[in-house]
Amino acid sequence: MSDDKINLLSGLFTKDQRPEILSVDVAELKALITLHVPEDLSWFDGHFPEQKVLPGVVQIDWAGKFSKALLLNSERFSQLTNVKFKSMVMPNTQMSLELTYLPEKHLIKFHFFSEHDSFSSGSFKFLTP
Structure with a gap:
């Protein structure tokens, strides 16, 4: 995996708001x-305050x-669908994020x-060009 993708993704956030990105694998319609x-x-x-938890909106x-x-x-995203929060993300958690692009349905x-x-899941619908 190239460091270029890690640097690209890390640059989307300020240091105090980004996860540590350990690896990125992208294939055609998946990441x-x-x-x-x-x-x-x-x-x-x-x-x-008594137990720190990563907010769902951050995910x-x-x-x-x-x-x-x-x-x-x-x-451009138009809506969220089927969002489910299943388990809390605590500090120092290592996890994976799977993204699947379905162009025929205009969603990820x-x-x-x-x-x-399983921490959370859902779909982003987006506007068609």
């Missing part, structure tokens, strides 16, 4: 990104930005998961 969620992300501040933001950078280029499916957990 698999391996991430580490550092404990010092600003997203954890105030999101449950959606990451999936959307990675989708546009790797699979869609200039397409996303799924955050680890070997033992």
